[in-house]
Amino acid sequence: MSTRKYVNWTKEDGIAILTIDNPPVNVLSEAVGMEIRECVHEVEHDEDVVVLIVTGAGRAFMAGADIKEFPSKMARGEAKKMALEHFHTYNKLDFLPKPTIAALNGITLGGGLELAMACDIRIAGESVKLGLPEVKLGLFPGAGGTQRLPRLVGEGRAKELMYLGDPIDAQEAWRIGLVNKVVPDADVMDASLAMAKQLARRTLTALSRIKKAVDKGLEMDLTNGVLYEAELLDEVFQTEDIHEGCNAFFEKREPKFKHR
Structure with a gap:
């Protein structure tokens, strides 16, 4: 630095x-x-x-x-x-x-x-x-x-x-x-x-969307906030880390996230 x-x-x-x-x-x-x-x-x-x-x-x-x-x-x-x-x-x-x-x-x-x-x-x-x-x-x-x-x-x-x-x-x-x-x-x-x-130990693919969902959702009414949340959820389901998280759950181990 x-x-x-x-x-x-x-x-x-x-x-x-x-x-x-x-x-x-x-x-x-x-x-x-x-x-x-x-x-x-x-x-x-x-x-x-x-x-x-x-x-x-x-x-x-x-x-x-x-x-x-x-x-x-x-x-x-x-x-x-x-x-x-x-x-x-x-x-x-x-x-x-x-x-x-x-x-x-x-x-x-x-x-x-x-x-x-x-x-x-x-x-x-x-x-x-x-x-x-x-x-x-x-x-x-x-x-x-x-x-x-x-x-x-x-x-x-x-x-x-x-x-x-x-x-x-x-x-x-x-x-x-x-x-x-x-x-x-x-x-x-x-x-x-x-x-x-x-x-x-969490994945940024989820953490960053939690932050966006809360911060932007507070500026919306409930219905639009939930719709925005659903869009972000759809995005996160397209990431590599959702597969790693699920595989780790089934294999009973800690996930190794790559933030992708």
Whole structure:
């Protein structure tokens, strides 16, 4: 992998780990966003990678956007450009045709929570604080936060979190469905890797279609969602791995998928 200043990724046994390292709290500057997009693009086109874990170095997953860049965004249209650039970064993760896990190892606020919500699964350390505090600066979450949060936790809870701007702890985040699992702080990466290893044994021919069926189906009514699901199911029945999966079942062995 090429060496970047703030973001890099490694891979092993079908699992890629993308690490954001912008001390002290991994804020999302324009440069960080660009490097995240570059890394996700590489992960997408790496045939060895089945699942991606996203995490932060040090004591934060990501503390949000780089406020030092805000004064340059006061002219009309500049904030929109910044928001859409960050939204593009999150969409690279959201639309990645591979499962993604956010390993929340520390502070997860503002743009950091928006980044985490763009991942499929979120695993949080027990002392992690999560929130969208933008309103306290006279702002609001403008890179997908107002759209992704209510889809995860419902309209009422999402508005409350964004209106007040106060962070919640990991257990409350789990209770309302914002995170999938809470583990001891020291176990965040181990828990994320354990889930990633399970996923890496599956076939991308099915995993990618599950992701598409859920994500696109949420934008449809039930009838059209089911019809779309049926189309994807028909596609997966044309793959090599469906034959391998069935043969492995009949032969009482573990399947050896080739993602084809």
